[in-house]
Amino acid sequence: MIEVGIPFSDPLADGPVIQSAGTVALKNGMTLKHLFSQLKPIKDQVQIPLVMMGYLNVIMHYGIEKYCQSCVECGVSGMIIPDLPFADYMDVVKPIADKYGLRVIMMITPETSEERIRFIDDHTDGFIYMVSSASITGAQQSFDDAKQEYFRRINAMxxxxxxxxxFGISNKQTLESAQANAAGAIIGSKFVTLLNQYKDANKAMDELYAALEK
Known part of the structure; x- marks a missing residue:
């Protein structure tokens, strides 16, 4: 899976690395319309699912139905909207997403109640995005006992x-912790840091693989 981030001026869930990348993208003229224009020509070349991640304000401004239609035209399989209230998901977004065959991925945190987690599980498909903490994105060297217990608790459900x-996957230790208690891991900040460092996507990927083996 490739997560495609939509730059936004006020990304509440993102740490300094992703915020900085978004700021640069916006200064360079990136818009949602332009992003879709970049994705559409390569949709037949990408053999794994694409998932869009962006904040509700940007999507509402673009238009929810237009957004879903553009996602399908670009080969996108699903979407993550971190600040989407669940009631709005059920009443507004889900019916439109279902119409276009798109999956809306909801997030949970260590503070999310079991009742709410089961409700999310019952009313979504695709996968559940487990945020490792109630903090912002950013690489971590390890997950403490509280996070490990959270992973095990959700796994046991x-x-x-x-x-x-x-949120925090950056090396072998954090990757293995995620893999032991979930279907996989989502890596963002570490890759963006390496991309900024090497200015070359292939080199950044090589260095990311190396970091995940250490």
């Missing part, structure tokens, strides 16, 4: 949807 753990 036997949810119908697979789970992906994100």
């Amino acid at each position: 036997n949810l119908k949807n697979p789970r992906m753990i994100g």
Whole structure:
């Protein structure tokens, strides 16, 4: 899976690395319309699912139905909207997403109640995005005992949807912790840091693989 981030001026869930990347993109003239124009020509070349991640303000401004239609035209399989209230998801976004065959990925944190987690599990498909903490994105060297217990607690709930753990995956230790308790891991800040460092996507990927083996 490739997560495609939509730059936004006030990304509440993102740490300094992703915020900085978004600021640069916006200064360079990136818009949602332009992003779709970049994705559409390569959709037949990408063999793994694409998932859009962006904040509600940008999507509402673009138009929810237009957004879903553009996603389908660009080969996108699903979307993550970190600040989407669940009631709005059920009443507004889900019916339109279902119409276009798109999956809306909801997030949970260590503070999310079991009742709410099961409700999310019952009313979504695709996967559940497990945020490793109630903080912002950013690489971590390890997950403490509280986070490990959170991972095990959710794993023991036997949810119908697979789970992906994100926020803080940066090395072998954090990757293995995620893999032991979920279907996989989501890596953002570490890759963006390497991309900024090497200015070359292939080199950044090589260095990311190396970091995940250490």
